[in-house]
Amino acid sequence: MKLAAALLLIAATGFDIQGCWGAQVDVEKKIQTVLPGQNATFMCRVAVPLQYCRVEIPGLKTLNLNRGISNADVSYYGQGLDAGQCGFVIHRAEDRNNGDVKCTLGIASEAQESVGTMSLIVARSPKAPELDLSQGTDHLVVYKVDDTIQASCIVRDGRPVANISWFLDNEPIDNSELSMPTVIDLAKENLQSKIQNLTRRLRASDNGKYLRCVAYHDGYPGGISETKRQLDIKYGPLPQRQPIEEFGYEIGKVGVINVTVEANPKPQIEWSVDGQKIREGSHDNTGSMEAEVARDLGNGRYLVSLKIARISKLDTDKEYILTAYNDMGSQDYRVKISTNPEPKGITKFFRQHVYGFEFGVASVIGIVVAILFIILVVSIVIFAKVTGRWCFSGGATVIDYTGGDGSQHHHSDGISGDGVDNPHHQVSSEYINGNDLPIKKDEKIDTAV
Incomplete structure (x- = not known):
């Protein structure tokens, strides 16, 4: 109430609030970033005509601008003071111009000047990281x-x-x-x-x-x-799936076994074939196998090759063991070769994804059998639950054949003992005269003469 009364008093006396506090200045581009030598353009405006437009720029003297006043550093920009616009262009901004830029506007109807503040960032290249x-x-x-x-x-x-x-x-x-x-x-x-x-x-x-x-x-x-x-x-040589299987070798032709080994520093290489050791850069005692010098593939990867002069059927039955070692450790790689083409589809999937965990063929078969066994058990449990058999039958039924008058059998639940009949129980017609043994349908019954 007091605030409203004060406003009414001010209105009655004709006091100009805007003239006391200054008009609100509309500023475009409150922050600008430019490179040295580039121009920077600012605009300050109000809704009434201006008497003057005074500009303060770091590194320069204060300037009074209008459409007829400009200099080499700064020029007026806009539609004129009569339109309420105090715009200006800083030509070829320099490092010294970095900082706050102010526009001060004089309005004939106001006692206070109106001020707009902007920021000019003249970029300076940082040092290299x-x-x-x-x-x-x-x-x-x-x-x-x-x-x-x-x-x-x-x-x-x-x-x-x-x-x-x-x-x-x-x-x-x-x-x-x-x-x-x-x-x-x-x-x-x-x-x-x-x-x-x-x-x-x-x-x-x-x-x-x-x-x-x-x-x-x-x-x-x-x-x-x-x-x-x-x-x-x-790091020492890294492990791989075992065994490494290579396909597509041809009987009677040259065959090369390639293994890519990852290690740092470069590992020493040695092949073992049928118990014979073949060091890097040397041959076996028959001269038919050569352990070539490992080729550096970069980033700790090395291509290790064993060259066989003439592939025979016997060669496909051998196991080739590559041993790679350095100061950080050692690793054996077992290789099998085949004249068969590389398998496709599901077989290739198992080789790449299951063998990758160092499982052999026997392990894969074991995994498949285990999966089939689990499926079988689950199927049996579901079947038992649906048909109410075995452990899902609701308990065994006990039949009392010694009822009071002998005219009706009394049924009781053999589990609960509460005298509730088992709804699944039916008295078999194959039990005659209280005999426990079932009588076949085509079997004759001897009776006393």
Whole structure:
């Protein structure tokens, strides 16, 4: 009530509220980011004509602008003061122009000036990103599988602050492995630095890949800058499905057994055929088999080959054992070869997905039999429940043949003992004169003469 009375008093005395507080200034583009040398355009407007348009820009003197007044640094922009517009263009923005920009408007009907405030960000290219990695378990920048790596990336002194993304080669790092980025302000020059940390448990597949910190900023050439470090992760030869089965060999022709081994550092290689050891780069005692030198495929992968000069039927019955070892461990790979074409469909599926867990043929058969057995048991249980047989019959029925008058049998539930008849029970006509033995339909009954 007091507020309403005060407003009425002000209205009665003709006091101009707007003249006291100033008109509301409509500002376009309250924040603009430009590169050095680019233009920046601002517009301040009100709904009434202006007496003057005064502009304050960091690094420049205060300017009084209209359609007839401009200079090399700033020029008027808009439809004129009569239209209530105080617009201006900053030509070739410089680093010194970064900061708050003000437009002060004079209106004939107001005692107070109206002020609009904007922000001009003149981009400054940050420094190149810096990447720092924690040491491995041996206090070197060499890691082992399951080591936890700590990495930190910082992009210093940018305006505005740069954005950061992490990659392993070209694959983005999962956000769960990244901390929230921290922004550090340098108030003196309105510069900002960004820092982000990564925590990752290393695996063999990370070996040889580049951990990349990529920064994005309009001030960079092309808008991007990055730093990267290649990961060196040590691990022993990795296991594979057993046995490795190779198909398509031809009797009487040259055959090559190929196995791709993953290990770091490069493993030593040795083949064993019928108890004979064949080292890398050497032949067996007959000269018909050659263990070729392992070929580096990159990123810890090596192609290991055993060349057989002339495939015979006997060769397809042998088991070829490849042993690969380095300082981190060793691994055996058992290989079987066949002249048959590679199987298709379900057989190939079992080889790729079931054998991949190191199951042999006998294990696969066992799995199939177990599945069939489970299906059979489930079917029997369902059948028993539906037909009310066995454990689902509701209990055994006991028949009392010693009833009081002998004219009617008394039925009782053999489980509950509460005298409730079993609804599924029927007295068989095959029981005669209380005899427990059933009488066949075509069997004659001897009677006393």
